[in-house]
Amino acid sequence: MSDRIYSRIAGTGSYLPEKVLTNDDLAKLVDTSDEWIASRTGIRQRHVAAEGETTGDLAWHAAVRALEAAGVAASELDLIVLGTTTPDLVFPSTACLLQHRLGANGCPAFDVNAACSGFVYALSVADKFIRSGSAKTALVVGAETLTRMVDWSERTSCVLFGDGAGAVVLKADAETGILSTHLHADGGKKELLWNPVGVSVGFKPGEPNAGVRINMTGNEVFKHAVKALDAIVEETLQANGIERSRIDWLIPHQANLRIIEATAKRLEMPMERVIVTVDMHGNTSSGSVPLALDAAVRSGKVQRGQLLLLEAFGGGFTWGSALLRY
Template identity: 40%
Template sequence: MSKSRITAIGSYVPEKRLTNVHLEKLVDTTDEWIIQRTGIKERRIAGENEFASDLAYKAVRNMMERYHASIGDVDMIIVCTMTPDFKMPSVASLVQAKLGIQNAGALDLNAACAGFTYGLHMANGLITSGLHKKILVIGAETMSKVIDYEDRSTCILFGDGGGAVLVELDETHPGFLSSYLGSEGEKGKNLYCSNFSASMFAEDIIKNDKIVQNGREVYRWAVTTVPRGIKQVLENSSMSLSDVDWFVPHSANLRMIESICKKVHFPIEKTLYSLVDYGNTSSATIPLSIDKAVLEGKLKNGDKMLLYGFGGGLAHAGVLINWSVS
């Protein structure tokens, strides 16, 4: 039984816009081609001296201003990211310093596009176990810094952004209903960003420090894995899909989301995504999608949301929550 709930949310995206028309000047593509295949119209791009910790910090500040949230007693900071400022210190430690929080643990969690749902699962577990009482969970990415803008298959997809939530102890009205996590590491060669390794699965790395994706294989994996995962999340909660008010998948590709919705017989009209204006922001897509719905007045207290992150790893994680933000 959960003993925590989300009490506040905030988000931030960089000012610079990279539209499909801009991309037409960089690679052999068109606005029509991109929209038809992905649903993306534009994405935000971090400045040369703007990094994941900056986006994370600004997302938290946005949350504090809107909800008058106190963070001085936060006792753990979890930053979900695959694009950290440094190998060390962690982005979480940099955020702790920027916010002036004095008595909090700080760690980065890298589950790529499934990062935010992994982070929520971990935060709920730490609070429910009694180890912590108040946790910041942040998804922040500067994907533009690991994109090859000569690679049409990836540069049209990704953007930068950050989202943050506050997860607090609440034994009376807990918000976490169930979760399910998984990974198929043997398929990791279909989506990777290399670092030290010179090879993967006995195959040569194509490009160092840049994202490489076999889009067709990732698509095939996602549209079979996510529906199975959704079923497991619901079984773990003894609920049905008809009880879910909103589905919030990772905003990778609108065609992929449509296929998943069709497979599970869930209306796309009740699905939240952020990719149209922000592109694929990896671990930030889900909090950006949720906050967009909050700002538009769609999301109401008492609504049940099924969040599902999936991507590099190939890792995936689903979390069913009851939305009740003060």
Template identity: 45%
Template sequence: MTLRAVVKGVGHYLPERVVPNSYFEDLVDTSDEWIRTRSGIERRHFAAEDETTSKMGANAARAALADAGLEPDDIDAIVLATSTPDLTFPSVATMVQNELGMTRGFGFDVQAVCAGFVFALTNANALILAGQAKRVLVIGAETFSRILDMKDRATCVLFGDGAGALVLEAQEGDGSNADRGILSADLNSDGRLREMLYVDGGVSTTQTSGHLRMQGNPLFRQAVGKLAQTAETALSKVDLTDDDVNWIVPHQANIRIIQGTAKKLGVPMDRVVVTVQDHGNTSAASIPLAMSVARSEGKIKDGDLLVAEAIGGGLAWGAVVLRW
């Protein structure tokens, strides 16, 4: 028998405040049509002033725990992906642990920007396979509205806030690619491409949080090729192909990147989960958020094969193949 990290529950949280494209028309030279045609985004959510990454992460975690029929103390570990922590330290994961009233186990953060949830899933899977944990809460949570330059029309219109969470549980499989759970992963990074997407602030440089900066066109060209390649590599590790996939769950960055990657993979758009129109780019939160929405809509069913893929600052990118 083979140990697998199986999805036991899923949930998400979005702030109440919905920000339509028209909001930005008074801030920068843009329009609803300009934003829609270039990104596919129609609206996004912004956190309230007292709403932090940890609070949103805890709300998503509660939803995932309820879906799994579990209590906080049934969890052994929290792996949380974010680039927008409440504080420089401690980790957001430990803050969520406290918010949930979880009195045992451990938690830590993973920082791989928009690829963060893929990296967090891979770390959580490794904890389970190593016997360090039986059940792991994997969370992506972001308040990107806090680091946007509202005078930069190329970036301020693209991002939103939110959180999503999965509960992974150790279960036995037979070792085949028909098993439920995480089947494979592929992780990559290339620090030479840092200038394409970064934040111009930090503790050891400016002692400020800084603002997000992006080179849109070069990043687009990198994204489509790298996302398709990492998905293919992850599938090939377990002798699967694009034809075996029920759902691609991409990082929700831009509809053109999503469409370009799907085309390169040869997967029709009716097998791609798309939520970018409602949430914008929620960075590390976008994949679990999309999974939770798709599951609640009855799209993702037990036994479905999913490929989650993402690329973010670093550049860092990767993919996870899992059977629900």
């Protein structure tokens, strides 16, 4: 038996708001159609948070389900890391609010903002805590209410995004779990996909939410995403000395079906071994990978002992991957 400590996924959970916005619904708001959206993105519908429903609310539902699946009480948690780019408040962090709501007071809790890569970043951070022995049980969440940042008059971007949350409970394990994580960023490309407003930049007196919108140069983002994900797939395989054929499931960030298909092609992996939820969820940013993982686990597709490759690309730019034995 190795002395190495792994972070094993003990349970998964997810949550989607009740309201569903279909492509046909969007066609009533902007000049678009179901065929136009689906042919370019693979998206058919997305979920939208109700008035008063926050990122923290979505995260709480997903977290409760993950804890139940893992058979873990909130009081047992040693760490909470939450990936989001749409926090409830500037501070305290949404993770702190979630910690109190769960009744897990005392353990460290903090947010990670890496846009659509947020969950993979958060997973990597939690894995390091467990590997070092600083934590034995951790809750990792990806949650977003991105529709609050959408310009509903901009037809090329408003069709892409949805709200949702996913969560996993990690437990220290001597035999199996996360094999490696790989993270990268390039802030030099920020204006290709960004929100130009922050606390210290862009606000005008008396207009606290002015300009809080997603700005994206879609074709450039696509090219950079495909290139970056190609590279990180190769990096992950080489770091673990494995062949592409050994991966049982690819669980990618659900941004665009074309990007997902390009990554699968790089892996020489048939789409039957790729988890796709973008058609039903749209792009839920940091929520997308754990949402897809939970859907795959609960449907019975992903089984214990299988090798999973998780990957994501987001604004920043940020990108990352995680290879794990489920």
